[in-house]
Amino acid sequence: MTPTSKRTAQLPPVLLSRGELESRGTSFLPADAVAAITLPIESNGATFSMAQDTRWLDTDHFAVGRWDGSLDVFRFNPQEFLGPLIRTAVSSPSSEGVQMITRLSSHAFVSSDDADSMIIWRSPTGGSWTDLQQVAQVTYDPTFGVANGGDAFVLGSKRYLTVGHSEGYLTIWSSDTNATSMQFVTSVNLRSANPVNPFGLHNIHDVYMVRKSGSTALVVTGSENGDVCFVRVPDGTIVSRTVYNPSAQRGINSIATRGRDLLVAVCSVGSSDKNLWYFRMNFDTGAIELKDSVDLKVNPNRPQAFNFSVVWGQFDGGECWFSSTEEGALWMGTVANSQLSVIGYQEVTSPLGSALAYNASGRLVLVSFNLYEFTTLTAPAALTGDHPERFPEDASAG
Numbered sequence: 001m002t003p004t005s006k007r008t009a010q011l012p013p014v015l016l017s018r019g020e021l022e023s024r025g026t027s028f029l030p031a032d033a034v035a036a037i038t039l040p041i042e043s044n045g046a047t048f049s050m051a052q053d054t055r056w057l058d059t060d061h062f063a064v065g066r067w068d069g070s071l072d073v074f075r076f077n078p079q080e081f082l083g084p085l086i087r088t089a090v091s092s093p094s095s096e097g098v099q100m101i102t103r104l105s106s107h108a109f110v111s112s113d114d115a116d117s118m119i120i121w122r123s124p125t126g127g128s129w130t131d132l133q134q135v136a137q138v139t140y141d142p143t144f145g146v147a148n149g150g151d152a153f154v155l156g157s158k159r160y161l162t163v164g165h166s167e168g169y170l171t172i173w174s175s176d177t178n179a180t181s182m183q184f185v186t187s188v189n190l191r192s193a194n195p196v197n198p199f200g201l202h203n204i205h206d207v208y209m210v211r212k213s214g215s216t217a218l219v220v221t222g223s224e225n226g227d228v229c230f231v232r233v234p235d236g237t238i239v240s241r242t243v244y245n246p247s248a249q250r251g252i253n254s255i256a257t258r259g260r261d262l263l264v265a266v267c268s269v270g271s272s273d274k275n276l277w278y279f280r281m282n283f284d285t286g287a288i289e290l291k292d293s294v295d296l297k298v299n300p301n302r303p304q305a306f307n308f309s310v311v312w313g314q315f316d317g318g319e320c321w322f323s324s325t326e327e328g329a330l331w332m333g334t335v336a337n338s339q340l341s342v343i344g345y346q347e348v349t350s351p352l353g354s355a356l357a358y359n360a361s362g363r364l365v366l367v368s369f370n371l372y373e374f375t376t377l378t379a380p381a382a383l384t385g386d387h388p389e390r391f392p393e394d395a396s397a398g
Contacts, residue, residue, distance in 0.1 A: 014306050026303045051367035055101040056359040061129050064367050065098025073129045088132045102150035104179040112147035138182050144169040149206045162219050164204025186236040196226030196248040206255045211283045224251030230286035240286025258312040265307035268295050275307035278340050291338040298327045309356040315376045324354040
């Protein structure tokens with residue numbers, strides 16, 4: 001990344017994409033709107049306090065990382081009209097935006113810091129997360145870039161952390177069971193010679209473990225360069241890499257996995273593009289088979305429509321998915337007979353982006369500038385923690 005593009009890349013993706021389309025003559029104004037002008041003032045930058053990532057730490061608490069470097073832990077509040085309650089607030093040591101939060105154990109999680117470090121946070125007592133402490137700073141080669149997304153899981157006698165970075169690298173780390181330190185295992189170059197976006201971005205926003213087999217595991221990644229990659233852990237072998245859409249003009253913002261089902265959230269450009277794609281994964285070959293795609297737009301004439309985040313969930317009607325889009329809408333749908341079915345959308349928040357997180361208790365949070373919480377099940381199943389298959393030693397604790 002060049003010095004000039006580094007500053008540009010710090011803009012929210014929706015503004016970066018919008019600027020590129022406007023440079024090509026695309027108008028975002030209604031025909032009767034008054035166009036903006038350039039005022040005789042000089043811009044010195046802006047601070048965006050909207051969320052970049054949110055992750056569940058347990059069935060009651062979730063963490064939120066923002067563009068301004070703040071990191072907060074909230075308790076989900078099931079009481080109507082009251083909203084989530086803040087439990088603790090910290091800041092990344094570098095004051096850079098917090099782009100990644102990944103749960104390590106029932107007492108610990110890791111967050112991004114700057115271009116060459118991550119922070120491990122731990123709550124000695126657990127439960128309330130009010131005694132959060134920084135226990136380690138994990139450093140690495142700055143060539144990899146800021147941590148954008150990650151997943152952690154137990155494999156054999158070790159706990160592994162897989163991290164996607166802004167410069168298109170995946171790093172693999174291991175630790176003992178207490179997760180208070182991480183040892184570097186290897187890095188994997190997942191950059192593309194021909195990224196689908198015009199900005200040369202390779203950010204890997206999401207990483208998910210999709211299969212364990214003996215002493216190895218398989219993770220899938222989604223990148224802004226447009227590639228879906230399968231990588232074996234712990235040796236870092238690239239099993240496959242596939243461009244989700246060879247005709248795409250924008251890369252991948254978010255992915256979600258459920259069994260062999262893969263959802264890919266992107267930004268659609270123009271009237272014929274789509275911003276939610278549905279694939280079936282083959283874990284043996286790493287192939288992905290396209291099943292369906294839809295364009296989630298409130299206004300069908302918008303020149304671009306970002307799908308910022310997608311998650312699988314459940315409601316009283318069965319399994320479902322949720323997506324948050326550029327127009328401030330929360331979309332919901334299902335998959336039936338290998339087809340995406342859209343239930344509809346609800347107006348929730350302002351544009352510019354939002355992050356979603358869902359846990360097994362039927363709780364959904366949407367975070368942008370503000371925080372919104374939803375309950376998706378009237379009679380949730382027994383709580384076993386978020387992703388219990390990743391942390392079998394935590395399952396009994398709930």
